[in-house]
Amino acid sequence: MEGSKTTIRRSVYYNPAAKSYRAPETKDNSAEIKAFYASLPDYAPTKLVPLPKLAKELGVKSVYVKAETSRLGLPSFKLLGASWAVRQAIIHHAKLPSNASLDDLRTAVQDHGINLCAATDGNHGRSVAFMGRMLGVKQTKVFVPRGLDEKIIASIANEGAEVVVANGDYDETVRTAHRFGEKTEGFMLIEAVAYEGYEDVPRWAVEGYTTMLHEVDAQLQVHNEVASMVIAPVGVGSLTQAIISYYKSPNKTSKPPSIVTIEPDTAATLYKSLKADQSLSINTSPTIMAGLECGTLSSIAWTLLKDGVDASATISDLECHEAILYLAKNDVGAGPCGAAALAGLRRMTIDASRKGLLDESSVVVCICTEGTRPYEIPIPVEDDKVKLWHALTWVHKQSPFSDDEKICTGEVSRSDIKTATMIMNYAAQWLEYRDIGIQWLNAGTPHSVLLASVTGRGTYEGEERDEKKRKSLLLVTLLLDTDGWLRRWTSKYMPLTSNLLTLSQLNSSVRFGVNITVAIILTPSQTAIKSILGTLGPVDGAIIVDAAFEDLATSKLDQKSNFVDSVKQSVEGSVNEKVRLQVSAKKTLLEATGLRLLLEREIPACVFGHLGNHATDADPELSMVNALVKIAEDWCT
Template identity: 45%
Template sequence: MTATTSSPRTPLWWARTGARAWTCAPVPRDVRAFHAALPGYAPTPLTELPFLAAELGVGRVFVKDESSRLGLPAFKALGAFWAVHRVLAERARSGQETGPVTLVTATDGNHGRALARAARLRGQHAHVLVPEGVHPRAVEAIVAEQARVTEVPGPYDEAVRRAARAATAPDTVLVQDTAWPGYEQVPAWIVEGYTTLCAEIDEQLTAEGIAGPDLVAVPVGVGSLAQAVVTHYRGSATDSSPALLSVEPDSAACVLESLAAGKPVTVTTGGTSMAGLNCGTPSSLAWPSLHGGLDAAVAVSDAESARAANRLATLGVPSGPCGAAALAGVRTALTGAGGEERRRGLGLGDRSVVVLLSTEGPAANPYAEAAADR
C-alpha cells in the first residue's frame, strides 16, 4: 500500500493491491425493476469519447452522463426514490400510520432536492437542512419541490447532526445518505438504489461488445456511491472485476485520508466548487466496502475539476464540478510524474476500457455556472 501527500508535482494519492480479490454480497434484484417501472425512467447515456482515450493512453473511454436522471440533474434520484419507497413500505408493513410523514435530511444540494421530489410525488412532506455555503439557487431548487428548508450555520457534518435531531419529532423519518453506528438501514437502501447506474453500464457496454470496464472512476463525498460501485463490481452479481478509483476534492479528502490511516477519520473541510463532495467523515456503512474494495484514491483541486468540466463540455458531455471530478482524477492518476507507475498499479494498458461517472450536470451545481460566467 502506498500513500503520498500533495505538492506541486505529487498528487494526493493512495493505492493498494488485492482489492479485486475482495468480495461482498450482491444487491437485491428488484432495485432495477423498481426504477424501470417509474414514469419517465430511461437509462442515462454512456458516451464514448475517443479523444479522451487518446489523451489518456487507453483503448476506450466512456462517460456515464447523469446530467438528467428522472427529471433531475444528478444521479441522487436513484437512491432517494428507492429509499422512500422502502421507508413507506416498511411503515405500512409494520402497521404504522399511513398518513403523510415528514422526510428529513441534510444535503449539499442534490440529495435534498431528490428527496424533496420523491416526497412530493408520494404525497409526503420534506424538511431539508443545508450547510453553510450552499448556493442560493440550489436552495431555491429544493424549495421549488415544496420542501421546508433550514439553513445551518456550519459545515455539512453539522447539518447532518441537526437533521438527525429534527427527525426525532413525531411523524418524521430521517432519510440521510450517510450512515453512523445505529443508523444504517436507510442509507443501505440509498446505496442499493445507486447500483441501478452500474447495471445500466454493464448492459450498455455489452451492447458495444465489451465484457466490462477495466477501470471505473467515481466521485466521492461520504462514499455512498462508491460503496454502490464496489458492491456491484465486487459482488457475485457480475463477473467483471475492474480497478476502482475514488476521486475527492483536495480540501475534503476524508476517504483518502481514512484509507491511508487504515481506519475512518474526520478531516476539516474547506470551501470547494465540488460542493456535493465537500464531506469530512466517511459513511460508517460505506467504510468496510471502501476499505476492502477500492484499488486507489486520488484528490483533485477545484482548478483541475474545472478544466475537466470544460473538456467534457467541448466533447458534448454536460458536467458539473462533482461529475467532472472523475475525469480530473483519472488525468491525475494516469499522467504526469509517477503516472506510469500508477497506471501499472491499476493494471491499465493501451487497450483498457475506462468508465468515468459524471454524477451531475452543470444545472445541479450553480458554482459551475458562476465559474463559466467568469
C-alpha cells in the same frame, strides 16, 4: 521563488490487495428495483458517452462517461438512491408488501401522516423533496449547511421542500437533521450516510444506486466491451460502496474492474482515511465540488472502501473546471461533482499506467454524477498557472475589504470576515494541493484561524535527531488587527505568501527535521490564541510576520531573549549583514500585531517585518522566505 522548487503534489494512494477483494454477499433484489424504476413516470436509462479522442490521447482502448445529468428531470444520480430509500422506508413503516405500487405508497403517506426530512449540500435533498412531492407528502424539511449557494437552495425549495439552513458545515447539518428526525413525530429521516443506530435507510439508498451500474454493463455490452476501471467521485462514500458491492460481489464470475475514487484536495476524507487505515473525521474547506465536501464517511461504506478501493486520488478545483469544459465540448453538460471523475482520470493516468491499472486494452468508465450548475470559476493553486501573490490579489479583488487603509470603528464587519475567509479558503486549497494538512478553528467567526503544519521531514545527513530536543516554531499572519484595521500588507501580501512559501519549501525538503506551524488569524484575540495553543500544545517560539514593520521587533515584556537572539542571528546569517532589532512597548507593536497575547502566555515571540535594504534578491519576498527557512532550520533542529 515559486518556480525554483519542485512542488510536492499529493500522491495517488494504491491498494494492491484490493485486486483480489470480494465484497460481502448481499440479497439480489435487482429485479424488484428495476420494476420500481420502470413504474416511475418518464424513467429511462441515462447516456453512456464514448470519448474516443481522449482514449487515444491517454493510450487506452476506450473511455466512457456515464452521464447522470438528467434522471427523471433532476440533474443527478441521487434520485436513484433517494427514491428507493423513501419507498423502502414507507413500506417498512406501514408494513406494506414488497411489491407495493406508487399508489400504495401515496395512500400509506396519508394514512400514517408520513413527513420527510433530510440533510444535503444539494442533489440528495432535492431528490428527497422530489419524492415527497410525487407521493403527496405534506411536509418535507431539507437541512442545508451554512453558506450553501442560494441557487442550490432555490432548486430544493422549488420541489416543494422547506429549506432550513443549519449553523455549520455538512457534517453538522447531518447531525442537525438527525436530531430533528428523532425528536419530531411523523418525520422520516432519509439519508445516504450511515452512522451507529442509523443504517437501514443508507443501505437502501446504496441498493438504488446499483441501478446505474446495471445500465452501464448493458450499454457496454452493445459495444462488446467490459469495464476494466470505474472512476467515481466520493462524498460520504455511498456511491463507491454501491460500485464495490456490485462489481466485486462474490457472485460475479468475471474479473472485476479496478475501482478508483476521486475527491477534492480540500475534502480528502477517504484518501486520508485510507492512508491512516482508519475512518477519520477531518476539517474540510470550500470547493466548487460542493457535494463532495464531506468530512465523515458513511459507517457502512467504510468497511468496503478500506479493502475494495484500488486507488484514491484528489484533484484541485481548477482541474475539475478544466474537465467541465472538456465534457461540454463533447456534449456532456456536467457540474463540478460530475466532472470530478474525468479530472481524476487525467490526474492519475501516467501514474496508474506504471502501477499496472491502465494499458492499451483498458476500458475506463467515469461516473458523471451531476448536470450543469452555477459555480465560481476557481483561482489556480498550481505554480505553473499563477504566482501566489497574484492569486491572492485576485481573491481580494473579488470581495474587497470595507476599507483598505483606514481604521474601522467597532467590531470587524461581516463583509470583512467574508473577505478574510475567502483569503483563508484559498490558502487552504493552496496548502492541501501540496499535501500540507490544515485545520480550521472557530470557522466563520471573527476568531477564525487556519492552521497548517509540517513536522519532522527527515534529518540532517549523518546526524541523529533527538525528538525531545527538536523545538517548535509558530509563524503567524494577521488579516486584520484588533481594531478591525486591514494590515498594510494587503497591498503586497508579503507576510502571508512568505509564510505559505516557507511551509511549502520545508515540506518539499528531505533534509530538514522541522516542527513548524503557520497560523493565519483573521484578527488577534484571546479566543484565537487560546484555540491555537489548545490545539498545538506548548509552543517554543513564535514569529508574527508583518510588513508594517521593518527588520525585527519585540517587547520589553519578553524576558526569554534566547529565542529573539536566535532569530536575529538566523536572519543575519541569511542576508549576510546586521539587521536592526527594535525593542518597544508601543501599542502599535503589542496590540495591533497580537504580540502581547503571546508574551502574556510566556511564549517567546517577536515581529518579523520586511527586510528593506537587507533584501539579497530583486524579489524581497524571496529574501523573506530564505530568512524564515533559515530561522526554522536553526531553531527547530
